[in-house]
Amino acid sequence: GQNIDQPTEMTATEGAIVQINCTYQTSGFNGLFWYQQHAGEAPTFLSYNVLDGLEEKGRFSSFLSRSKGYSYLLLKELQMKDSASYLCAVRDLPPGTGTASKLTFGTGTRLQVTL
């Protein structure tokens, strides 16, 4: 099975930088995804890491260390609209399923951006 841990809530100030951590335990690791979800809305894809290192995409960056089972999402120049839940999700390839894959989501980190 898989186990994914994220902080439940975080608060940060507009214009600041915030780092949201995610730790995971899984077998057959095949990628880690970050999604943003505003309340009552669908999750939207932010970033993907499958190799160790940092992936940068505008104000958002994501880091992965496979040996440590650890990832973080870094949000820079925070804006009020960044107030949302951030979901860490791990993909595995269960044996015997060919190209089938499954995403397991953490419970999400609710980020509140304040003035």
Added chain:
Amino acid sequence: DSGVTQTPKHLITATGQRVTLRCSPRSGDLSVYWYQQSLDQGLQFLIHYYNGEERAKGNILERFSAQQFPDLHSELNLSSLELGDSALYFCASTGLAVGEQFFGPGTRLTVL
């Protein structure tokens, strides 16, 4: 707009009833995933279909079933509904670049 469509947007029904949720994946996507998200809960994977075949099952209750049709749309059937089944139900289809999932707007099910 992710390109994934779901109907209906809202559904209110009574305990013991049966409902059908519908999902159409993005044009060209063969996979459909179903998720349940209860209040303050994470996304719980229910089931995955690929080109009409069931490929993976999560913690899906026996009262729930799904299928994917030749035109690739999918339906999730929920029967003998209980109060605890009230949740947002999302479907998603998979992009080809890195396999990221694109989510539909969801169906909010309320069981009274």
